[in-house]
Amino acid sequence: MRLLVLVCLLAFGTAQAQNLYMPRNVKKAYQKGTRSMDGKPGAKYWQNFARYNITVNATPPNRTIRGTEEITYINNSPDTLTTLIYKLILNSHKAGAIRQAPASEEYLTSGIHIDKYSENGTPKPWRDAGVATSKQVLLNKPLMPKDSVKLAFDWHYDVSIESGREGSLDSTTFFLAYFYPRVAVYDDYYGWDRTTFTEAQEFYNDFNDYTLTVNVPKDYVVWATGDLQNANDVLQPTYAKRLSESLKTDELIHVATLAELTAKQVTAQQPVNSWKWKATNVSDMALCISNHYVWDASSVVVDKKTNRRASVQAAFLDNAADFHQMVSFGRHSLDWFSNNLPGIPYPYSKTTIVQGFADMEYPMMVNDGTTTDLNFSRFVAEHEIAHTWFPFYMGINETRYGFMDEGWTTAFEYLISQADLGNEKATKNFQQFRVTGWSKDPSAEQDLPIITPANVLSGAAMGNNEYGKAAIGYLALKELLGETEFKKCLHEFINRWHGKHPNPWDMFYSFNSASGKDLNWFWNNWFFSNNYIDFAIQKVEPSPTQCAITIQNIGGYVAPMDIVVKLADGTTETFHQTPAIWQANQKQALVKLPVKKKIQSIMLEGGIFMDADESNNSWKVK
DSSP: OHHHHHHHHHHHHHHHHSSOOHHHHHHHHHHTBBBBBTTSSSSTTOOOOOEEEEEEEEEESSOOOEEEEEEOOOOOOOOOOOEEEOOOGGGGGGOOOOOOOOTTTTTTOOOEEEEEETTTTTEEOOOTTTTOOEEEEEEEEETTOOOOOOOOEEEEEEOOOOOSSSSSTTTTTEEESSSOOEEEEEEEEEEOOOOOOSSSSSSOOOEEEEEEEEEEEETTEEEEEESSSSSHHHHHHHHHHHHHHHTTOOOOOEEEEEHHHHTTOOOOSSSSEEEEEEEEEOOOOEEEESSSSSSEEEEEEEEETEEEEEEEEEOTTTTTGGGGGHHHHHHHHHHHHHSSSSOOOOSSSSEEEOOOOOOETTTTTEOOOSSSSSHHHHHHHHHHHHHHIIIIIIOOOOHHHGTTTTTHHHHHHHHHHHHHHHHHHHHHIIIIIIIIHHHTOOOGGGGSSSSSOOOOHHHHHHHHIIIIHHHHHHHHHHHOOHHHHHHHHHHHHHHHHTTTTHHHHHHHHHHHHHSOOOOHHHHHHHHSSSOOOOEEEEEEEEEEOOEEEEEEEEEEEOEEEEEEEEEESSSSSEEOGGGGGGGOOOOOEEEEEOOOOOEEEEEEEEETTTOOGGGGSSEOOO
């Protein structure tokens, strides 16, 4: 019996390997046993890990940030490492750095400067990386499997005047992200991640433990990834108490108002305050410092089984009207995402939404612009907070496979918008922001397969593949499986791979095994093809008991649709079709509808699954 099961599993795995294109390096990972054809981490799966102890010194309005860090890097791989690759993301600010968009003079800086570097306590010379955002360094002693190396840096850089994902928010408010040298990911199918940061494709980081100390002058408040360890040391008792109370209530608490900040009575009145933060098993750290951003906070139950709460905080200019609602938006986001889709309780202790410019996500942090449209401000916050699950909890390689985080997040964005605004308005917004741009554009770059590694793409080709196209692919899968089965499969994928580094094939195979269905026809159709959405009514054959409609799939994507039948008596009937109608034949489908009245007209309607050519979507009786 065990032999029969093994043969069946091997056959199942072989069939999947034959049915989905797989790059040669990914194939090797499955052959080596680090990944499994049933979608689970393989018996030999590994990933490397580090402990970072970082100290940052900031003295606004001086824009120079100085830091020190100690890294204990542990090699869990079976390989002996003779070199390390460091990521130096802030070199993207240098003149001459490779970027996918122009940079102004106020965005440019001299990059990150390494002042000291040592390995296992031995100082080593550091050769400047120039405009590169990664650097290879030869180890004094090879790093053996299961061994570790201790690394240390002193470094400094100037915060850019013009803020992007990070930089100056104003003269005394800085948002710091990607601010420290880090060891790049070394994984089981690419080895070292040597990709250049071009300001377009995003990030790929290991899960590490962090201790962060931020030294700032008195009257400056610090918000950061992780948990504040010493609130009573850096805040006056009144404000430390308010912060503590906010962790236990649904009520909005004004931790520090503008008047209180202006009166310089919020922080401990010593020349320098050392704000200490700790975060474990996270992929990055980010922080904000300001002497005049007001501070709101509350919390929300994110796990109803255990009553575990998560803190929701906001830091912003007092004149930003939408940000006075931001804690409410954050509480709603954590509640909805935790209990609907993805339906996994928010996995961290807090989130902080900072008023900035980037509309960008970080572990437990959001950097969002202010707007006069409360619905839009909420929409942006919801999108960025949804990124908590993808990529942060799931360890996605965003640089190459951004559709695994932006696509999922954009799908969740649409679903929560339906709850917020109703289906009609949410659909209209989604069409405008996520679908129309590529659906109605026949350019070749719009039809590149979603699986195409994004590090070789730019512009619309990258953006549409990662966001809108991938999102409606996942939403089409939800239609195919039904909400209950879809949620079960999504949970299985998340439970298997959180805290790890899943690639697309791990996701595809995990859904296959969790559903008990061979979904490769669907994955091939949506993620490996040059398809788009374009249906046409080819033939209509009414009879006294039913109406048979032949629908041609010109574009190729197996999308759901509504068939809206208008009857001669003026009434209409709508028949929803899932992608299942295309499983037997992806080029043509015959749909038989139980219509017993005379028909006047038939229309195909896709909603967010917009048809590229709607001229052939209707039929009228002659």
